[in-house]
Amino acid sequence: MISMIRGCIRAAPCATDDDAAVMPIGRDDLVVCTDSVTFERHMPEGMTYEQFGWMAAAVNMSDLAAMGATPIGVVSALLLPKDMETSQVCEIMTGVDECAEFCNCHIVGGDTKPGNGVASVTAFGVMEGRRPMTRKGARVGDVIAVTGELGAAAAGFLALANKFDMPDAVSALCAPIPRVEEGIALSSSGLVSSCIDLSDGLATALNTICSMNGCGAIVEWDLLPRSQYVDEVCSRLGVPDRELTIGWGGEYELLFTFDRKDAETLYELGVDFSMIGLITENDVVLHRDEKYEALGYGCY
Template identity: 30%
Template sequence: MTQDGGMTTSAGIHGRNDPDLTVGDVGEFGLIGRVAPQEHSDRVLVGPGDDCAYVTVASGRMLISTDVLVEGRHFRRDWAEAYDVGRRAAAANLADVMAMGGVATALTVGFAAPADLPARWAEDLTRGIVDEAALVGAEVVGGDVTAADGVVVSITVVGETDREPVLRSGARVGDVVAITGRLGWAGAGLHVLGRGFRSPRVLVEAYRRPEPPYEEGPRGAREGATAMIDVSDGLLADLAHIAEESSVGIDLDADAFVVPEPIADVAAATNADPRTFLLTGGDDHTLAATFPADRGAPEGWSVVGRVVEGEGDVTVDGVAWDGPAGHEHYR
């Protein structure tokens, strides 16, 4: 990925007093200039301006992941401000590194947009990406911009780990299944927005700006997690990836899930089963992992099930879930 379209630190955003300018007005290189990085830490040896960024990775163990957000499918501009879209986009990538037990260090951003998009929208998006990355000490080191019919944001993250990464394929029969972080909040927020409402506000904000438990990924790895995954598409759907990769089954205990009051209120108001939000709602970037039973889950994690004999199936109280298990592209 070329670095000519590199993104920025918050201090490096220029031209914020021109609210009427569009992306087309400023042009490709003008837009790049408005969001180009000004400062980096010592680990960024070469930032935007060359064909590649050049960064140091102290551990020598690199983790790399890419996520793409498409307007109208992953976000709507009338549902979230550009800054929040940036936070969500970065969180999706940073959470992937977290789920391997690592820490993100650098991001590159691909940005496509129509010419009439306000330039300030792109700048605010960049601020959101930079601020979310800063939560884990990561930096935006480059990227690219291009024209498109709609807004597309593609982020690639580079991270590192000082130990072997925690894979999806390590779960063993008898392990406990545990989660940490908010679960079902973003899904309930999306449910509310889809019906034309903006409350409960706490749920709408959870959808707009997730709060992944970034520190728990490395801690889970240190505490002996045998498998781990970022819950982005729904707990049932994502645990199925662990079950399939590990050639096991997973059975969840319905009574282990506590329904938060805001989710219970939305479920009651819309005649929905509150468990649907907890088990199938995505975008919270909750962390789910399996741990040896004799060691148990770390403090701050909630045990919600157990790894059993099976071939990729996930059940609730021993019974298959009746309905979609979560989000699946192209369906």
């Protein structure tokens, strides 16, 4: 679809293959991204309208975070059923505003129209003199790292579906925390060779990085920072822990690469991250239980 659209429009002088566009404005770079969430696809039973609004903003803030941008504002467009209650609309916008406040910015405009339940948010950020982090730049020998924990959102989805009492996992799914401060710190270091968020899952994110840089990767299963809820949900439902950890999306941690000699300097930034593997010449594989398995795109 994206390739088809690109063939229909003129090439922009500053277009990127990232989730956010970077446009020089005076002496700074303006970073802009837009994304939509829908009642049908992104609002599982049990999610509140306020959480839906938070997510609509968070998916965009995460894209800014992956570039290392400082958020400066958002605009939102709502396409909502005519029979929605006013209080429910207010809950959605409260969620958008709460996420914006968390990221130290405001809602600065928007639009409303009748529709089937869509919230589309556009977020704006600035680099403040930092170099934007992009998906291109990973080199053979670079360390692969991720912020935070993996799998909590997937566990939260299954917890909701099966009515398990796991509020923290459900919160990871319904009100994800965009890693804006971490992105700013990483971009300030100037040491990150590539970066992407995990909105489509670790497997898809890593394959995207490798595809764009003509390289491969090896991921060490034992180094993955799995959420405690992954093991609990997998034990109760008998589902594979691999898919919940690396195959699902809905997570908003950052995956980034860097030269191994810079690891200590990056840890000194105060960013919570785990080193999980290395960039290699070819093939994307997972090393687990003394076996190497092909690591394809995820299922999200």
